[in-house]
Amino acid sequence: MELRKFVYQWLLNEKILGEKTIEIVGTISLDKMDKKTKDRQMDTKDGHLSEGNKHLSEGDKHLSEGDKHLSEGNKHLSEGNRQESMKDRQLGGIDTQKEVRPQITALNKLVLGCKKCDLHTRRNKLVFGNGNPESSIVFIGEAPGREEDESGLPFVGSAGKQLTSMLKSVGIDRDAVYITNIIKCRPPGNRDPLPAEMNSCFEWLDKQLEIIAPKLICTLGKHSTFSLLGHVKPLEFHQTLSISKFRGKIYEYKGIKVVPTYHPAALLYHPEWKEATISDLTMVKKMLDRV
Numbered sequence: 001m002e003l004r005k006f007v008y009q010w011l012l013n014e015k016i017l018g019e020k021t022i023e024i025v026g027t028i029s030l031d032k033m034d035k036k037t038k039d040r041q042m043d044t045k046d047g048h049l050s051e052g053n054k055h056l057s058e059g060d061k062h063l064s065e066g067d068k069h070l071s072e073g074n075k076h077l078s079e080g081n082r083q084e085s086m087k088d089r090q091l092g093g094i095d096t097q098k099e100v101r102p103q104i105t106a107l108n109k110l111v112l113g114c115k116k117c118d119l120h121t122r123r124n125k126l127v128f129g130n131g132n133p134e135s136s137i138v139f140i141g142e143a144p145g146r147e148e149d150e151s152g153l154p155f156v157g158s159a160g161k162q163l164t165s166m167l168k169s170v171g172i173d174r175d176a177v178y179i180t181n182i183i184k185c186r187p188p189g190n191r192d193p194l195p196a197e198m199n200s201c202f203e204w205l206d207k208q209l210e211i212i213a214p215k216l217i218c219t220l221g222k223h224s225t226f227s228l229l230g231h232v233k234p235l236e237f238h239q240t241l242s243i244s245k246f247r248g249k250i251y252e253y254k255g256i257k258v259v260p261t262y263h264p265a266a267l268l269y270h271p272e273w274k275e276a277t278i279s280d281l282t283m284v285k286k287m288l289d290r291v
C-alpha cells in the first residue's frame, strides 16, 4: 500500500500522470482491493453458510432421530392396542388369551352348572363338545341324542358314525377337528330343540367359538344353521325354512366363514342327500386347506 502511494506520488511529481489519472487508477486499485475484500468476505460468509448447513444437517439428524422416536411411539401405541384388544377378549371371567385347552375345560365346568332352561332337569350328561379345540374348523350339530346323553360326547351314535365316515371320505380326520352342538342337554324323546332353548344355550356356543377362534364353521342341519345365522341376521320363521336352500353356500358369523350342510342323521332317512353332503364337505376341505 505504502509503495503504491510512493509510486503515485512519484508519477505525479514527475508529471508523468495527471491528478485525475491517479484518482482513476487509485479508484480502480481500490475497487480491486474492495473486490478482494468482498470475495474474502463472501468466502467468510460461505464459511458461515457452510457452518449453517452443518447445523441444518445436524437439525435433520435430530429430526430423523425424532422420527425414530415417533416410530417407537407408534410401536408402543400398537402394543397398547394389542393389550386393549386382549382385554376385550376377556369374557365372563374366561380369559381367551390363555391356552385354548384350559379355557375350553374351564368353560365346560361352567356350563356343567347351567340351569338356564328346563333341559338340565332331564339330562344324564351334559354334552359340551369334543375333539381338537385348536382346530381351524368347528362342526356344529343340533342336540344330543340318547347315546350322546349317556356318554357325554357328541355324535357317537349312528349319525356320529355317518359323520366320521363322510369326513374320512373327503380327507378330514375327525380327531383333528372340534365338534359340538347348538344345545348341550338332550331334549326329551329326541324332539326338535325349541327356539327358547336354542337362545338360552347359544351363549355357551358363542363362548366356545370365541375361545377356539376357528377359521371355518360347518353347520350340520337346519337348527344349527338357522340358530347361528339367525344371530347375524334374524331369519323370520326359520323353523319353516329348508336347509336345502342354504347348503353348499358360504355365509359368515363374526368374521368366520360358515358352510351349512345336511345333518348326518337326516342322511339315514334321505340317502339321496348324501351326494350333496359329500360335495359340501369337499368344499369345506378345500377351504380348510387354504386357511
Ligand code: SF4
Pocket: 111, 114, 115, 116, 117, 118, 119, 120, 183, 184, 185, 197, 200, 201, 204
Ligand atoms: S340346554 Fe343349554 S341352556 Fe339349557 S340347561 Fe343345558 S346347557 Fe343350559
